[in-house]
Amino acid sequence: MNARKALDLDWVRRQFPALATDEVFFDNAGGSQVYAGVADRIRDYLLTTPVQLGASYARSEEATAKVLAARRAVAAFINAPHDEAVVMGGSTTSLLFQFASALRSTIQPGDEVIVTDTDHEANVGCWKRLAEAGAVLKTWRVNRDTLELELGDLDALLTSRTRWVAMTQASNVLGTVNDVRAVADRVHAAGARLAVDAVAYAPHRLPDVAASGADVYVFSFYKVFGPHYAVMAVERGLLLSLPGINHFFIGPDDMPYKLQPGNVNFELSHGAAGIPEYLDAVAAHHGAGGMPRERWQAAYALFAAQEDALSARLLEYLRSKRGLRIIGRDRVARSDRVSTIAFVKPGTASESLVRHVDRARIGIRFGDFYASHLIDALDLRDLGGVVRVSMLHYNTLDELDRLIVALEGVL
Numbered sequence: 529m530n531a532r533k534a535l536d537l538d539w540v541r542r543q544f545p546a547l548a549t550d551e552v553f554f555d556n557a558g559g560s561q562v563y564a565g566v567a568d569r570i571r572d573y574l575l576t577t578p579v580q581l582g583a584s585y586a587r588s589e590e591a592t593a594k595v596l597a598a599r600r601a602v603a604a605f606i607n608a609p610h611d612e613a614v615v616m617g618g619s620t621t622s623l624l625f626q627f628a629s630a631l632r633s634t635i636q637p638g639d640e641v642i643v644t645d646t647d648h649e650a651n652v653g654c655w656k657r658l659a660e661a662g663a664v665l666k667t668w669r670v671n672r673d674t675l676e677l678e679l680g681d682l683d684a685l686l687t688s689r690t691r692w693v694a695m696t697q698a699s700n701v702l703g704t705v706n707d708v709r710a711v712a713d714r715v716h717a718a719g720a721r722l723a724v725d726a727v728a729y730a731p732h733r734l735p736d737v738a739a740s741g742a743d744v745y746v747f748s749f750y751k752v753f754g755p756h757y758a759v760m761a762v763e764r765g766l767l768l769s770l771p772g773i774n775h776f777f778i779g780p781d782d783m784p785y786k787l788q789p790g791n792v793n794f795e796l797s798h799g800a801a802g803i804p805e806y807l808d809a810v811a812a813h814h815g816a817g818g819m820p821r822e823r824w825q826a827a828y829a830l831f832a833a834q835e836d837a838l839s840a841r842l843l844e845y846l847r848s849k850r851g852l853r854i855i856g857r858d859r860v861a862r863s864d865r866v867s868t869i870a871f872v873k874p875g876t877a878s879e880s881l882v883r884h885v886d887r888a889r890i891g892i893r894f895g896d897f898y899a900s901h902l903i904d905a906l907d908l909r910d911l912g913g914v915v916r917v918s919m920l921h922y923n924t925l926d927e928l929d930r931l932i933v934a935l936e937g938v939l
């Protein structure tokens with residue numbers, strides 16, 4: 529079979545039962561719809577293996593095998609070199625808090641930590657708390673004119689005291705994809721480590737821990753067709769060296785349990801392993817073969833093509849509106865922006881635009897999206913933040929045209 533070049537959207541949408549409605553979901557950066565196979569796996573786990581792990585009776589062994597297999601599947605999906613260094617937990621926010629609290633006793637007064645002002649607070653606040661242990665916090669500020677994080681500005685912040693840099697792989701407001709590999713190389717050359725928030729990236733591009741160069745790489749499955757649950761890959765040597773935050777009798781070699789107090793959620797772990805299965809199903813349906821990562825890459829390439837078509841049309845429409853300000857790159861010329869598009873209409877509260885669109889049964893959203901420092905840096909607080917339209921591959925151009933008709937009434 530020849531590989532198909534364009535997504536079969538009717539087939540794709542049938543994989544997401546919640547899309548069988550006339551309501552349009554353009555709040556995908558808030559949370560995606562859930563792949564039916566993920567929900568089936570959660571149900572299967574709960575109804576067949578609801579027992580405690582680690583016992584010697586048959587059903588417990590079966591449950592243990594399912595949860596371990598899920599971790600291996602997730603590690604493969606994100607290309608984490610060691611599945612025992614893959615930590616799972618309730619959310620990106622909670623995993624980063626867990627990580628930072630493990631790190632705290634390793635911080636010496638004067639150690640420097642760099643955060644950005646474009647990040648979601650999940651990858652800022654936990655680092656700022658290290659100041660209580662004597663860390664000195666610095667901020668890598670967005671260029672207010674270009675809306676980019678400039679590498680030269682990072683270079684000016686890195687010193688021999690820098691221990692950590694925390695940044696996002698894609699901004700949940702700007703939609704910009706950052707070259708985290710280039711940052712990792714600089715950070716490592718300075719003798720420091722890099723933590724990457726991939727929450728706004730993973731729904732649009734295949735996550736790849738090894739290629740990113742990150743020492744910590746984290747994102748949430750509920751943005752990537754899965755359940756409210758998250759994963760954090762930690763560089764193995766680092767995880768081994770960190771003090772644990774679990775019970776005193778959980779040893780330092782007990783990875784990843786040392787960072788998973790209360791253990792993982794069994795059914796959600798099993799469910800999350802359905803995400804790469806979705807990618808496999810997409811690849812198979814469109815005639816793409818090869819090794820697992822080649823198939824998943826093929827699925828994401830199909831996603832990106834559909835998302836680029838949506839972004840190009842929306843950005844073209846927004847550019848045609850005089851006075852409107854697109855908050856982020858205003859074209860999809862390179863594949864360095866995802867289909868999360870923010871804008872403001874100076875003089876008009878962002879909320880009023882969104883409330884108008886609500887009436888057309890189209891879900892978009894306004895606010896700071898917890899990227900609070902970015903909204904302040906760009907002086908957008910008075911407007912109530914930005915209007916954000918966040919699209920995923922299962923959205924159609926017809927849906928987008930409905931949005932444009934609704935926006936026409938107010939822009």
Ligand SMILES: Cc1ncc(COP(=O)(O)O)c(C=O)c1O
Pocket residue numbers: 557558618619620621622648650651696698699700725727728747748758
């Ligand atoms: C870029 C980004 N990082 C982190 C988070 C926080 O994720 P969680 O809700 O899993 O804590 C979000 C949530 O919207 C986000 O968009």
